Amino acid sequence: MSEATETEKTVLNERQLYPLLPLRDIVIFPAMVTPLFVGRTRSIAALERAMEGNRLLFLATQRDPKIDDPTREDLYEVGTVGQIVQMLKLPDGTIKVLIEGRQRARMVDFVEREELLSADAVLCEELSCESKECEALMRGVRNAFETYINLGKKIPAEVLTSLAGIVAAGRLADSVVAHLSISISDRQEILESFDPIERLEKLLALIDREIEILQIEKKIRGRVKRQMERSQKEYYL
Template sequence: MTINHDDEIIDVGDRLPVIPLREIVVFPYMVIPLPIAREKSIKALERGMSQDRLLFLTAQSNSEIEEPTREDVYRTGVVARILQVSKLPNGVMRVLVEGLVRARITRFLPNSSYLQVRVEVLEVPNDTDVEVQARLRAALGQFTDYVKLNQQIPDEALLTLDNGDDPRRLADTMAAYLIQTPQVKQELVEATSLPKQLETLSTILAVELDILEIKTQIDGEVRDRIHKAQREFFLQEQIKVIKQELGEFDEPADEIDELAQSISQIRMPKAVEDKAIAELNKLQLMHPTSPEATVVRNYLDWLIAVPWTKKTRDTRDLKAVASTLDADHFGLAKPKERIIEYLAVLQRTR
């Protein structure tokens, strides 16, 4: 069996070693480095190197399976050529491959060391009719917008398309650059007609463009809000410094007066009142929206809320005390026991 790849005639043997891929889908004309770490995949690579440097690459249907069998791989993949192999210090093989042509598995051959198959080449007719040209132009326009909106795709992808005129190659190149799930990309690999492939590609790109446009809009709104917040914070800090220099502060006078009046009316102990007045004077020097002002204000509210002058009659019924403690506090058996003991001793000493 022979294939024509860029005017190069390549002989494909009737037995090809298989390397199942996890989370990767390879297309014709695609050059990609692959890490090979599984024992069976390394043996398949060695077999391909010793023969005609050809492999069959196909994606796993479930990437979590460590040792895939024939039931765990897609039947459609690509015949790929090994360009370069190197061994990393950790024992992983790094192989550079080039996708040549689509192919479908027709039979799994007996081999206990690695997966080996017989395949049939799937030639995609290079249609050049008006419909294909229209679909191709639409897909190229969508892909150009897709690359401009997606920062994960390098601009070199557009240069690659500018240098090509083969509709099949252009379609496969766009499909290879798509950032999509393996399942979606597998649909493009299994498309055996150029119009079908371009239609599927345009549908995927249309959805991706809608998502990217919404994401760009959201990112812009978030960025504007952040810039606005940073600008307001910067201006507030400038105003704060200017007012400090002028001896002016924005704390509402009514609130300060209310706090001062509450402190004077509650009849706190002298030490507590002195502390509250000191904190109130500190609050007057703070910016009302600063975190420190919130802490001081909460502290003053707590001091004012404490019932300094209110008295209650002591409860001498220890059972009622225990019942109240159990109702108000879950657990804490030892602290409750210490409180009851303290009250019991206090009653005995009076």
């Protein structure tokens, strides 16, 4: 296991054992409410164990979503402690569960039993950020995200309204990243950024990259459309 950085050491709390829910193709952030369909036997057992207590789980994303029985090496160490909001057993035996991310956490031990997986994890407190640099980064992220939406991304208008009311830097970054079309590894990198300024900087770079790609795609579509229109005119002539 890799050692915690100096920044992380200042925010790590007491260890606690949580039922472990491995995630495929999704990274859950604090304050993010997500519906999941769960079908693996040990994952269902983890949900049931959580429901017997405080409904808390450790949510860790798999490095390879194709693996059915992940080991510790198959999971990212940094995940999110989440709470079950609602759970429904479906006729086919799978479970639909609504989970709310609560707080970042780091897995320090992996407990594998035949019936379920568990994670011994420490919570990572959210660091505050009230500097002018932080304020400038938050403004930059909001403006860049608005540009991203205006380039054709279908995101509800109320999302921008809700973002305008967020005053915590880390919370803003976590809320924005959930709406970006980026890779799992990019999302995980944001999750592992404990310092809010570092998180905002990485997020802004990701949004700028996506904006550049969207602008190129728009130019390509425009060029193809003009070529098709020209070909159509030549055909009718």
